[in-house]
Each structure stands twice: as C-alpha cells, then as structure tokens.
C-alpha cells in the first residue's frame with residue numbers, strides 16, 4: 342500500500358497559494374505534509390500573507406524559492422509565471438481570504454497568485470479562512486458559488502472558535518484534512534487497485550476511410566479522451582491495449598498500442614483481442630460509412646464536372662458486435678460505449694445504450710465550446726444498462742484525465758466478479 346501511496350503522490354506538482362489570513366501559519370504544516378507525501382511543492386504568497394508568515398519559512402520547508410511578485414525580473418528570468426501556471430497539477434490556496442475569493446470570482450489578475458490561477462488549467466482547490474460574519478456575508482457566499490461554478494473545489498471552512506474571538510464558520514480546515522482531500526487515502530488506493538489482473542481494451546481517435554490514395558473521410562477526434570482512459574486504467578494496474586486511429590499523441594507509459602487507420606482495421610483488431618478482454622471501452626469516433634469503391638488512382642477534377650457523387654456503404658458497428666459476443670456465463674467483457682451528441686444528449690445516449698446492448702455509456706455533448714473533440718476538458722453523463730442510478734450520473738467539465746479516472750472507476754465497480762478468470 343505504501344508503494345501505491347507514493348506512486349500516486351510522488352512527483353505530484355502542487356502550487357500552494359497563501360493569502361493574508363492568520364491561518365497562514367498553518368500553511369507551513371500543509372507544505373510540510375505535502376512534501377512528506379512525496380509531492381513537489383512550490384509556494385506563491387500574496388503581499389499581505391508575508392505579514393503573517395515569512396517566505397523564508399516556506400522556502401526552508403519546500404526547498405524551493407518562494408514567489409511573491411508578478412513583476413519580479415529575476416524570477417521571470419527563471420520559471421516565469423506562465424511556466425509556473427503550466428507546471429502545476431493542482432493549485433491549492435490555503436488560506437483563501439474573502440478578498441482573494443472576491444478578486445478571483447471577478448477573474449482579476451492583479452497580483453501573481455490571481456494571475457497564475459487565471460493562466461493555469463490545473464485542478465484548483467481553495468480552503469477559505471475568515472471571520473464568521475465575513476464568510477456568511479451574501480457577497481462572500483455569491484463569490485463562493487461563482488468560484489465553484491468556475492471549477493474550484495472548496496474545502497471547508499470549518500466551524501468553531503476563531504482567532505478574533507468569534508465562534509462560527511470560517512476557520513480554515515486543518516492541514517491534515519486538506520491533505521486528505523488532495524491525496525488519495527490508503528482505502529481509496531486499495532479500491533483503485535481493482536484493475537490488477539484485468540485486460541482493458543480501449544479504442545481511441547478517429548478512423549480514416551480512403552476515397553482515393555490521397556483523400557479520406559474522417560472526423561475531429563484527437564484521441565485525447567481515449568488516451569486519458571488508457572492512462573487511468575494502466576495506473577490502476579490493468580493490462581491495457583489501446584487500438585487507435587491516426588492521432589498525434591504519445592502512448593501512455595505501460596500501455597500497448599495498436600495503430601490502425603480504417604474502421605474495418607479497428608473492427609478486426611477489436612475482435613481479435615476479445616478472448617481475454619475484461620473491459621472494452623469504445624471511445625473512438627468510428628466513421629459510420631466508407632466509400633464503397635475507393636479509387637485506385639487520385640480522383641481528377643474535370644472542367645465539365647457538375648460535381649462528384651460518392652457512394653458510401655456502412656462500416657461494421659464495432660462496439661455493438663463486441664457486446665453481442667459477450668460471454669453469457671461470465672458477462673465478459675463489460676462493454677462501455679461513448680455517445681457523441683450535439684442535441685438531446687440523454688435520449689440519444691439511452692437509445693445507443695439499448696440498441697448496441699452496452700453495459701454503460703458515457704454521453705458527451707460535443708457542441709459545447711472547449712469540451713469534446715480535440716479539447717483538454719470534457720463533461721459527461723454516465724448511464725447504465727441495468728438502470729442502476731436511474732437518472733444517470735452527471736460529471737461536470739474537468740480535464741479529460743480526471744474524467745477518465747471517474748469513468749474507469751465506475752466501470753470497474755460494476756465489472757462482473759472475476760472468479761472464473
């Protein structure tokens with residue numbers, strides 16, 4: 342278990358933001374605990390925070406220079422603020438004062454910390470800390486709601502005795518509680534390890550259907566979602582085979598990759614791997630049709646052309662066929678499909694779930710800006726065949742890699758027992 346803990350936390354890059362609250366003294370303990378868990382920690386302090394705790398303390402605890410100013414030529418000559426924003430896997434602000442929350446809720450970038458938050462696509466977490474009346478104030482509550490809508494995860498605040506003598510909500514969560522929220526617990530890791538011994542097959546990316554030797558039919562899939570799933574599955578100890586169409590992505594470490602081009606090649610590779618497959622995930626954007634007779638030589642435009650008529654024929658439905666070959670005795674493989682829709686998401690996804698006889702479907706709206714095809718983020722509605730969770734489970738916009746964790750976790754938790762394997 343210790344290995345798993347360090348594997349998941351080791352090297353995790355955490356940017357700790359500290360703003361001007363008395364709870365800033367607890368940030369030193371937070372930095373220490375994160376370092377002990379194997380994380381890389383860099384600290385950014387607001388000007389006011391330095392009145393409560395010195396940068397030197399944090400530098401000594403993290404072994405890294407502490408950044409305090411946006412306009413610091415020396416610091417910008419090293420890891421500039423944009424690199425720092427890109428460097429972080431997670432930004433955690435503890436304590437987050439009412440003023441900082443208000444500025445961030447407005448999207449302001451008037452110091453280093455707020456600028457980093459705007460520039461970073463990292464997971465973002467904050468631990469509010471303020472007087473109970475300030476926390477209860479409608480303006481702060483509005484800001485907290487706005488920040489949560491913008492993707493921030495709020496930890497706390499706790500309730501109790503306050504440094505100012507008041508009693509009520511507004512205390513920063515204890516550093517141990519913040520770490521417990523940030524890093525997976527041994528119990529969670531034990532659950533995550535459930536992919537050990539399983540073979541997971543994932544299709545990803547687009548297919549290309551040739552029209553002639555230089556042209557093809559395809560779509561905008563980048564493969565990012567499928568690759569994120571492969572990484573999430575391999576991190577949980579599964580043997581993963583990734584069948585992918587033409588994409589420009591590096592293969593996640595430990596994943597076996599099979600490159601294909603057409604839907605028929607993807608179909609053939611998928612069926613070939615079915616014998617020992619426990620979980621099949623169809624994330625590829627497979628072309629439903631291909632040219633009936635691709636031209637042997639490059640199609641030529643003629644001056645007297647009125648246009649060109651292509652006759653398309655249907656490609657095999659890979660995932661429907663995989664599901665139809667499910668072993669009746671073992672229920673294997675467990676089949677997860679995706680549904681890429683631009684309207685009536687749930688209705689179309691439910692139809693695909695039933696028609697293709699899938700166990701689970703991940704429905705994503707590919708018409709939303711910044712989500713779906715090609716983007717780094719996605720959101721999804723999960724639906725199950727057995728009606729488990731009638732209304733489905735809605736996963737809000739988040740990095741594809743994080744969404745992949747949730748999809749793999751939900752699929753694993755429903756996998757039939759492996760006793761016959």
Ligand code: PMT
Pocket residue numbers: 544546561562563564565566567604623624625626627628629656657658659660661677678679680681682693705707713714715716
């Ligand atoms: O690759 P990215 O840029 O990261 O984008 C991710 C994504 C939007 C491609 C991904 O999240 C997604 O939605 N993948 C499925 C795309 C798709 O083709 O959806 P569909 O609704 O047309 O197909 C439904 C299901 O049937 C899918 O599991 C698909 O893989 C499968 N299918 C479809 C046609 C076919 N001939 N064979 C299939 O197996």
